Amino acid sequence: MASCSSGKKMYASEAIAEDVLIEAWTRYDYAPNHGPIAIYLCEDCGAYHLTSKGVMNEKLAQYIKEGKISRQKEADRWLNRLKKK
Numbered sequence: 001m002a003s004c005s006s007g008k009k010m011y012a013s014e015a016i017a018e019d020v021l022i023e024a025w026t027r028y029d030y031a032p033n034h035g036p037i038a039i040y041l042c043e044d045c046g047a048y049h050l051t052s053k054g055v056m057n058e059k060l061a062q063y064i065k066e067g068k069i070s071r072q073k074e075a076d077r078w079l080n081r082l083k084k085k
């Protein structure tokens with residue numbers, strides 16, 4: 001199936017969707033109560049989607065709590081700086 005009636009991006013597995021979710025958080029600065037916080041298995045297409053509703057994904061919550069998101073952001077900034085040279 002190429003697309004879902006929800007119009008959301010489809011991810012083949014929970015692990016992939018989770019990776020995308022965490023990466024999104026390291027890449028963008030989400031305002032409180034904005035941005036995707038969880039993944040779910042879609043009943044329409046059978047793939048996983050990100051959602052801004054519901055309970056925050058455990059891994060994401062843990063990453064935020066441990067400061068891994070902001071550390072990753074800092075690392076990315078340095079990488080980008082190095083790439084520009």
Ligand SMILES: [Zn+2]
Pocket residue numbers: 004005006042043044045046047049
């Ligand atoms: Zn779907």
